[in-house]
Amino acid sequence: MMFQGEEVKKDFPILNQVVNDEPLIYLDSAATSQKPTAVLTAIETYYKTSNANVHRGVHTLAERATSQYEAARETVRAFIHAKETAEVLFTRGATTSLNWVAKSYGEANVHEGDEIVISYMEHHSNIVPWQQLAKKNKAILKYIELTKDGQLDLTSAKEQITTKTKIVALTHVSNVLGSVNPIAELTQLAHSVGAVMVVDGAQAVPHMAVDVVELGVDFYAFSGHKMLGPTGIGILYGKRALLEVMEPVEYGGEMIDFVYDQDSTWTELPWKFEAGTPNIAGAIGLAASIDYLNQLGMENIHAHETALVTYLLPKLRAIPGLVVYGPTDDASRTGVITFNVDELHPHDLATALDMQGIAVRAGHHCTQPLMRQLGASSTARASVYVYNTKADCDSLVEAILATKEFFNYGLN
Amino acid sequence: MALTRLDQLYRQVILDHSSHPHHHGTLEEATNQVEMNNPTCGDVIELQLNLTDNRIEAIRFSGSGCTISTASASMMTDVVLGKTPKEALALVDQFSLLVQGKEPENLDDLGDAAILSGVAKFPARIRCATLAWKGLEKALATPDETKTNEKE
Numbered sequence: 001m002m003f004q005g006e007e008v009k010k011d012f013p014i015l016n017q018v019v020n021d022e023p024l025i026y027l028d029s030a031a032t033s034q035k036p037t038a039v040l041t042a043i044e045t046y047y048k049t050s051n052a053n054v055h056r057g058v059h060t061l062a063e064r065a066t067s068q069y070e071a072a073r074e075t076v077r078a079f080i081h082a083k084e085t086a087e088v089l090f091t092r093g094a095t096t097s098l099n100w101v102a103k104s105y106g107e108a109n110v111h112e113g114d115e116i117v118i119s120y121m122e123h124h125s126n127i128v129p130w131q132q133l134a135k136k137n138k139a140i141l142k143y144i145e146l147t148k149d150g151q152l153d154l155t156s157a158k159e160q161i162t163t164k165t166k167i168v169a170l171t172h173v174s175n176v177l178g179s180v181n182p183i184a185e186l187t188q189l190a191h192s193v194g195a196v197m198v199v200d201g202a203q204a205v206p207h208m209a210v211d212v213v214e215l216g217v218d219f220y221a222f223s224g225h226k227m228l229g230p231t232g233i234g235i236l237y238g239k240r241a242l243l244e245v246m247e248p249v250e251y252g253g254e255m256i257d258f259v260y261d262q263d264s265t266w267t268e269l270p271w272k273f274e275a276g277t278p279n280i281a282g283a284i285g286l287a288a289s290i291d292y293l294n295q296l297g298m299e300n301i302h303a304h305e306t307a308l309v310t311y312l313l314p315k316l317r318a319i320p321g322l323v324v325y326g327p328t329d330d331a332s333r334t335g336v337i338t339f340n341v342d343e344l345h346p347h348d349l350a351t352a353l354d355m356q357g358i359a360v361r362a363g364h365h366c367t368q369p370l371m372r373q374l375g376a377s378s379t380a381r382a383s384v385y386v387y388n389t390k391a392d393c394d395s396l397v398e399a400i401l402a403t404k405e406f407f408n409y410g411l412n
Numbered sequence: 413m414a415l416t417r418l419d420q421l422y423r424q425v426i427l428d429h430s431s432h433p434h435h436h437g438t439l440e441e442a443t444n445q446v447e448m449n450n451p452t453c454g455d456v457i458e459l460q461l462n463l464t465d466n467r468i469e470a471i472r473f474s475g476s477g478c479t480i481s482t483a484s485a486s487m488m489t490d491v492v493l494g495k496t497p498k499e500a501l502a503l504v505d506q507f508s509l510l511v512q513g514k515e516p517e518n519l520d521d522l523g524d525a526a527i528l529s530g531v532a533k534f535p536a537r538i539r540c541a542t543l544a545w546k547g548l549e550k551a552l553a554t555p556d557e558t559k560t561n562e563k564e
């Protein structure tokens with residue numbers, strides 16, 4: 001059953017506050033989401049009742065912590081429909097996940113003259129690790145072009161992905177344009193030339209049902225904090241056959257099988273990659289956020305966001321001088337809306353909106369190559385999530401109008 | 413209405429400077445120049461100057477920026493023109509104190525830029541205000557072509 005943003009909002013204590021004398025309206029969930037009481041409680045309960053190191057002790061608390069940590073892994077596995085928990089690695093976040101693939105898989109498998117293909121809509125975290133890999137191994141980094149309305153250009157994808165391509169790394173959902181990429185189709189394209197498919201799912205997993213097996217991807221990265229979970233925890237999904245032969249990126253406790261004087265052997269998946277004491281509370285918090293999302297239902301969440309953006313976009317476009325970037329088919333978009341207003345600089349706009357209680361992001365959103373494609377050095381971005389309402393959308397529109405008024409005539 | 417608070421930041425003088433910035437453009441020849449990135453928003457400004465007889469004899473800035481960074485750059489060029497590098501750097505220090513909410517000793521020396529004191533109440537915008545001033549500092553330290561990233 002469809003839920004109401006007004007009801008959901010009550011589960012998020014942080015949203016019930018006043019900033020700059022105005023009720024807070026949070027429209028920056030693409031940067032990070034807020035956390036429901038259920039997640040906060042799960043973390044607190046863990047620390048109050050079960051805190052211990054994992055995989056190390058025989059005492060009762062150690063056993064509790066270990067089983068909760070591993071249960072969290074199973075919750076994540078089921079959520080993304082991976083075949084087995086051995087394929088679900090806990091990381092610090094999407095950035096760490098992508099760096100691990102570049103470091104471990106990339107350095108071993110990309111050689112001089114090989115190609116790595118990304119796109120112009122990537123977040124810096126899915127650009128810079130590949131640039132560094134290309135530099136280190138003398139490979140070539142290539143970009144898939146975008147269409148005029150901010151979608152991945154599939155013709156360009158077919159041109160860029162060649163028999164020299166070893167890695168295709170693409171975002172599932174753009175954090176700026178709100179466009180959704182046809183990952184299953186692109187994965188087939190990558191596989192047809194023998195390349196592996198790496199997907200940045202940071203903006204997808206929080207907002208839509210994701211099935212990594214159905215998509216066919218080789219690696220899939222995302223962050224807990226964008227899906228109602230805590231910061232400092234993220235996931236790297238990888239196919240077992242690939243992870244098995246990959247070297248760990250970090251070495252230390254927890255990940256070893258046996259340590260001799262001069263060399264060591266590694267333990268089995270997934271722990272081979274998880275050196276040191278992991279973010280146990282983070283994993284447990286993430287599992288609680290997944291439980292919460294599942295209760296709302298991913299289909300409902302997607303429908304809720306679509307309802308909000310299809311309500312908001314026409315109102316925004318009606319504001320004189322306002323341009324919205326990205327796909328023109330509103331129903332195809334996720335909850336991210338990036339825009340600019342006339343000559344108003346996004347920083348000035350964001351400050352003015354903040355004075356009216358509204359949190360949006362202004363800047364390049366960690367996508368400088370994309371900003372160059374759009375011909376804007378910076379933009380404003382409003383992003384909605386489960387706790388946003390049509391009233392929030394109305395407030396945004398009114399506040400933008402008031403800001404325009406202020407900068408045009410408002411000084412007294 | 414919370415927008416009235418914006419008046420503290422966006423004073424008329426600031427809006428005037430930002431819509432009609434002084435010394436905006438490029439110099440044919442410059443003895444010192446820098447490019448400054450504001451990494452939080454991606455804005456880039458270029459600053460050029462001509463040092464003759466140990467004085468800033470000409471100064472220009474170009475590039476895109478928000479109201480605060482453009483106005484601040486414009487105000488900066490006004491007050492440092494004709495100054496020696498040492499005098500100009502002293503003004504940079506005064507300005508830095510100002511936007512941190514401290515009292516500079518000689519507020520009047522900052523000219524129109526004194527009005528940017530309101531930025532102190534908007535911590536997220538302090539970098540916008542200081543970008544051009546940091547650029548000046550860099551430009552004076554590094555003659556000729558340099559490309560510099562503004563970091564914390």
Ligand SMILES: Cc1ncc(COP(=O)(O)O)c(C=O)c1O
Nearest residue numbers: 093094095123125175202203223
């Ligand atoms: C599309 C995309 N990829 C990757 C990231 C990086 O995520 P994190 O900073 O959590 O590692 C983000 C978040 O900013 C993002 O929006």
